[in-house]
Amino acid sequence: MNAPDLRLPVDVPSTALFTDHYELTMLQAALRAGTAGRRSVFEVFTRRLPEGRRYGVVAGTGRVLDAVENFRFDEGVLGFLHERGVVDEPTLGCLSEYRFTGDIWGYPEGEVYFPGSPILRVEGSFAECVLLETVILSILNHDSAIAAAASRMSSAAGDRPLIEMGARRTHELAAVAASRAAYVGGFTSTSDLAAGFRYGIPTVGTSAHAFTLLHDTERDAFEAQVACLGTGTTLLVDTYDVAEAVRTAVEVAGPELGAVRIDSGDLLLVAHRVRQQLDELGAKRTRIVVTSDLDEYAIASLRAAPVDAYGVGTQLVTGSGHPTCSMVYKLVARAESTDPAAPLIPVAKKATGGKTSIGGRKWAARRLDEEGVAEAEVIGTGPVPAGLQDRQLLVELVKGGSVVAREPLDVVRDRHFEARDRLPLSATQLSRGEPVIPTEYV
């Protein structure tokens, strides 16, 4: 695979190095012990939501599918593993032929989740499943954290558009995934060109303070921008004095000026003043964009302010206080032997002191009340009760090693809105609380 095929801003010849050392040593030991071929079921789930959060958002599934497809050990990687003595020759031989041939089921991307939800289920030989732990968790833990924050922000923003502009606050490639996850959670556009290139997310932006400071006067800067980008552009009005800048902006662009951007100060107060001034100047349709250290609470507090769009950076890409999820990838069942017909045995860590989990391959369903509102996340290992058959959450993503469920990002985003809309109303309260529906095990 190379960049043109995947439309990535970087080539990804292989995702096989996004792997923890111990996955390869486990493979080596299992190969030698004759247990590597035992059919195994791994599940991704989280024991809890981040403190105070009412629901989680599954994001990154599409990226997981890409990563699994491109998980190959090429010569460069094998040479490195050999040179550093990470694994022995028989294991290198096994890795050189590695290709995931199993099945993956999971919550569809954009769906909401709760503690215990089996977000992803990976089945195949122990050898092929164990190696995927790190790359799958990296993607889901990062992307779901960003999508959860984005979802809270988009609830708070209502119909007003949200611009993702956090690339400068996170790793340059994490930023691209963050834009994608933000879009899933309800954002409208991004400042990040790589996210536009890779995922087709609309990109926006006009100018920074540096552009005003480059010019001899603020008027010169506004004239240069309007001459080039048209009167529909967005002028940044807080480099010097806001009131003077707004006056100059309308003088330069006329009342058809597209928007002004405010990036500092008391946004509530300034937005009201600027709206009044714009109206008085006849620029009644000129929009106001605010972009200063916003989070979901600041967005909510500006609900009554004359604000037309929000730009969000730091708090979005850092998950608004929760930059990662606590998803884990656990072996929940494995065959008694390498015989393909051997039955699966549920397994689970049992030590006292926490981190226990429930063994067995799970199904999950969301039970709705009579009005169609979610009332419980039901998880079980036995047969699915008749009333929940058509409320099951897991869908087939990979079948016999082939991806069977690619979908456009807009479908994922719409699914998120739909899933969120079916939660009890208190789901979108920003205040801290328990998961909005309980998890029931049957």
Add this chain to the structure above:
Amino acid sequence: MNAPDLRLPVDVPSTALFTDHYELTMLQAALRAGTAGRRSVFEVFTRRLPEGRRYGVVAGTGRVLDAVENFRFDEGVLGFLHERGVVDEPTLGCLSEYRFTGDIWGYPEGEVYFPGSPILRVEGSFAECVLLETVILSILNHDSAIAAAASRMSSAAGDRPLIEMGARRTHELAAVAASRAAYVGGFTSTSDLAAGFRYGIPTVGTSAHAFTLLHDTERDAFEAQVACLGTGTTLLVDTYDVAEAVRTAVEVAGPELGAVRIDSGDLLLVAHRVRQQLDELGAKRTRIVVTSDLDEYAIASLRAAPVDAYGVGTQLVTGSGHPTCSMVYKLVARAESTDPAAPLIPVAKKATGGKTSIGGRKWAARRLDEEGVAEAEVIGTGPVPAGLQDRQLLVELVKGGSVVAREPLDVVRDRHFEARDRLPLSATQLSRGEPVIPTEYV
């Protein structure tokens, strides 16, 4: 550039897309206004440290140099910008020839920093400098946040080794940069194979609970691991009952067992019990590795416990509560005209309500007291006082577009230890406080 050249786990044909849309529209407007060629000075600095932190750690500089060198607009990128109408034809022409030809000075990587420290200074035409904002900030904000957390953890750990194992908790490529930054901050090794491949950081790891659960008994699993990885391996002892596992481990591997790993429970209590049990079993040299949700406070609280190494994941890769820094990239001076001889004029945003900055190209020096301990970060725009001439902090990194200051990661790591050692002792207190030395402007 391709993967073998850069030894990256992914090919980076270009870093030019790690750019915010507005940098290109500013370029377009400046080209049209005839101001794009004005000589400009941009500086990276932060107005404050994360709340309660005593010092910051510069990390990512080496990655910035790679990014600047690979900042090129190839046909695929230009085609995208054209198709989406991001910029006009003359601007595309300018981008197609883009190559940074200016100068970059900065704090050497591993150095500590304080509010206002001019961590990086980028000089050249406005056109060439303005485009680098996002990629430079992405790298420095991410990597410095991780290095700062790592530095606090390595202070707390003293001589005991620290293993970075957070790949699963952050974006798969952010993880590679996080391993690098953790090493700069004092970590010893990583679980992440991509970090070993790219940066030569030692990789470690043996087994997870899944390996024990794969086998019919814990003894089977331990026997399989020891048969394959030798008695020097690390056995994970908390899948079922810890005391029983320790007994089995020593029976299987003998008293020469390398280490046991504890990944759950009350680590202080369990470590003491396990040490006592190992000693009683004659395994006096068997080490104890602990790896459960550690941060710098947990590491410090285990100082008196019989622990030989720490594995740190989530809290490391999320910056222990501060996953990003607040570094900004600001135009601080620019020429009056495009005449190469035109003098530079200091510029700065002046609006009320915060986010102001100090104009002018800056120098920085760290003043030491008579015992050689740092007592102030001194920053100025005029001539450097005689007494501070040889305490200056900025070094030349890029000269006329060519990188002149590549260095091995071990040099960077040693520099960090040295810089930290010169701070007042209270720098390494974990409790919240003010920056350990004041910033003085002259």
